[in-house]
Amino acid sequence: RKEVEQDPGPFNVPEGATVAFNCTYSNSASQSFFWYRQDCRKEPKLLMSVYSSGNEDGRFTAQLNRASQYISLLIRDSKLSDSATYLCVALIYNQGGKLIFGQGTELSVKP
Amino acid sequence: EAGVVQSPRYKIIEKKQPVAFWCNPISGHNTLYWYLQNLGQGPELLIRYENEEAVDDSQLPKDRFSAERLKGVDSTLKIQPAELGDSAVYLCASSLGPTGSGGINEQFFGPGTRLTVL
Numbered sequence: 001r002k003e004v005e006q007d008p009g010p011f012n013v014p015e016g017a018t019v020a021f022n023c024t025y026s027n028s029a030s031q032s033f034f035w036y037r038q039d040c041r042k043e044p045k046l047l048m049s050v051y052s053s054g055n056e057d058g059r060f061t062a063q064l065n066r067a068s069q070y071i072s073l074l075i076r077d078s079k080l081s082d083s084a085t086y087l088c089v090a091l092i093y094n095q096g097g098k099l100i101f102g103q104g105t106e107l108s109v110k111p
Numbered sequence: 112e113a114g115v116v117q118s119p120r121y122k123i124i125e126k127k128q129p130v131a132f133w134c135n136p137i138s139g140h141n142t143l144y145w146y147l148q149n150l151g152q153g154p155e156l157l158i159r160y161e162n163e164e165a166v167d168d169s170q171l172p173k174d175r176f177s178a179e180r181l182k183g184v185d186s187t188l189k190i191q192p193a194e195l196g197d198s199a200v201y202l203c204a205s206s207l208g209p210t211g212s213g214g215i216n217e218q219f220f221g222p223g224t225r226l227t228v229l
Contacts, residue, residue, distance in 0.1 A: 004153075032211060043115075043202060043220035044154065087153050096167050097211035099218065101153025 002103070003027050006088050009106035017078045021105050023071040023088030030090035030100070033064055035073050038085045038104065047073075047086070078109045113137070115221030117203050123227045129191035132224045136184070136205030143180060144218060145171075145188050146202040154202055154220075160186065161209065190226075198228045 006023045013019050025033075033050040048055065050062040050071055061074040071088055088102040116135040124130050136143050141162050146154035157176065159167040162183035171178065175194070180186040190197055200223040206216040 032215070041225075043222050045220070046217050049215065089153075091211050093211050096159065097209040097216070098156060098159075098167065099154075099210060101155070103152050 001026060003030075003100045004088055004090050004102035006086075006102040006105045009085075009104070011105065011107045012110060013078055013107070014110055015078055015080060017109075018074065018076050019078055019107060020075075021073045021086055021088070021107075023073075023102055025069050025071070025088075025090045025100075027090065027092060027100070028069070029092050029094050030069075031093050032091040033062075033071050034089040034091070034099075035060075035062060035071075036087040036089055036101070038087055040084075044087055044101075075107075078107075080109050080111065083107055083109045115203055115205055115219055117201075117221040117224055119224055120222060121225050121227075123229065124193055125229050126195055127192040129189065130193050130226060131190075132188045132201050132203075132226075134186045134188070134203030134221060136186075136203070137219055140205035140207055140219075141183070142206045142209055142216070143186050144204040144206075145178060145186070146204065146220075148200045148202055148223070150199075157188070159209075193226075193228045195228050198226055200225050 035047040036044040037047045038044040054063045059076045063072045085104040087104045090100045143160040145157040148154045160180045202223045203221045204218040206218045
């Protein structure tokens with residue numbers, strides 16, 4: 001079993017839709033979490049950190065449930081430019097700050 | 112400010128040939144990472160450097176892979192000999208310090224080298 005698992009994709013949604021991505025992690029030593037965005041044939045870029053209290057950045061909302069070892073990302077009012085692969089990432093401090101990436105979920109926003 | 116630079120961007124070789132990838136991190140970033148990304152998967156860490164010291168190489172297949180960061184700045188990752196299964200994107204990343212120590216220390220990724228082994 002992978003340490004970080006994500007919903008299989010792709011997600012195909014119309015512009016303006018709300019879409020949610022789910023992610024689970026198995027290593028209880030995971031202490032911080034992030035969502036990265038990766039455009040086709042480009043490098044991953046940090047989208048946002050995920051805090052226990054939940055956090056929002058414009059149209060993006062991230063949630064963390066430590067009891068369930070579950071992370072989510074909600075995108076409201078989807079734009080064509082949101083089309084990308086979204087990577088769920090866990091940071092394991094006791095392994096020297098090692099990032100563990102999920103396999104990614106592809107999002108395609110259509111006009 | 113320049114980002115992480117990698118070269119070459121693309122490389123096609125025949126199996127059993129050697130190949131090398133080069134990475135120049137963001138200026139001032141002490142921590143450097145090499146990742147492997149297979150198609151449809153997330154990046155997987157191969158090796159992490161703190162300055163010139165390899166502090167985590169547990170995922171590096173040492174029978175054929177080697178890496179160096181002699182002066183604590185740029186780095187080279189080598190595969191010798193390459194196998195068909197090595198076809199992937201090799202990503203380099205850097206951060207000011209180890210991610211998670213004294214702050215998040217975001218990792219910034221380079222554009223990667225796409226390797227095809229025939």
